[in-house]
Amino acid sequence: MNTFIKQSWAGLRVLIALTIILGIIYPLAVWTISRIPGLQSNAEGSLVTQNDQPVGSSLIGIDPVAADPAHDPWFHNRPSSGSKDALGPGDPSASGASNKGPFNEDLVKTITERKDLIAKREGVTPAQVPADAVTASGSGIDPSISVAYADLQIARVAKNTGLSEDKVRQLVEANTSGAGIGVPGVNVLLLNLAVHSAAPGAH
Numbered sequence: 001m002n003t004f005i006k007q008s009w010a011g012l013r014v015l016i017a018l019t020i021i022l023g024i025i026y027p028l029a030v031w032t033i034s035r036i037p038g039l040q041s042n043a044e045g046s047l048v049t050q051n052d053q054p055v056g057s058s059l060i061g062i063d064p065v066a067a068d069p070a071h072d073p074w075f076h077n078r079p080s081s082g083s084k085d086a087l088g089p090g091d092p093s094a095s096g097a098s099n100k101g102p103f104n105e106d107l108v109k110t111i112t113e114r115k116d117l118i119a120k121r122e123g124v125t126p127a128q129v130p131a132d133a134v135t136a137s138g139s140g141i142d143p144s145i146s147v148a149y150a151d152l153q154i155a156r157v158a159k160n161t162g163l164s165e166d167k168v169r170q171l172v173e174a175n176t177s178g179a180g181i182g183v184p185g186v187n188v189l190l191l192n193l194a195v196h197s198a199a200p201g202a203h
Contacts, residue, residue: 056189061143063087064192072121073160073195075153077188078145079114081136086113111135122152144185147176161199171195 047054056062063080066072079087100107114134119126130148150172158165175191176184 050193057143058187058189059143061141061188063188071160073157073199075145075150075157075186075188075191075195078132078142078149079134079136080140086110087117118152122156124152128152143189144177144187147172147184147186150176150186150191157195161195163195163199167198168195171198 047057061077063077064074066074076087102108111134115126115129118129118133122129130146130152132146133149133152151169154165154168154172157163158168161168171191171194172186175194176186178184
């Protein structure tokens with residue numbers, strides 16, 4: 001009986017100690033570290049704000065939808081495998097890859113369809129459409145595109161916003177970093193916010 005009581009008391013002490021360490025001290029330590037300047041933004045989801053209102057995350061790409069597709073003023077993300085349409089918009093609540101290989105007939109057909117649609121939208125030949133424009137990322141919500149894909153969209157964005165191509169190109173360069181598909185990459189959310197600020201009439 002004494003042995004049972006001793007073992008139960010020892011187990012209870014371990015339970016209390018681990019509860020305090022892992023349930024209180026550790027979470028508080030992680031939270032405190034996350035408040036350190038420079039880390040807080042990452043801890044809060046890398047939110048992007050405009051006029052003190054969150055408008056998205058710099059880590060999540062959500063393809064913009066133009067009110068008038070014939071006069072589309074936005075830069076576009078890579079396609080999402082979770083989208084019902086060939087070019088999106090993607091569904092961040094169902095992110096993930098299609099797991100289809102390069103010889104999968106459905107994937108090849110979808111890539112060809114995407115290439116034709118993008119070529120028509122940008123006024124170029126299908127051969128000029130870069131690979132990342134027609135292939136989904138592993139997450140399906142990649143926030144960045146290649147500089148080549150951004151460059152392909154400059155003429156259309158300039159035409160539909162009234163900005164000069166040189167100005168739009170400057171905005172692309174200002175939002176280009178080392179993070180993306182290939183190096184460097186262009187964050188589409190930040191770029192579109194910059195376009196909207198430069199041409200407030202874009203919608």
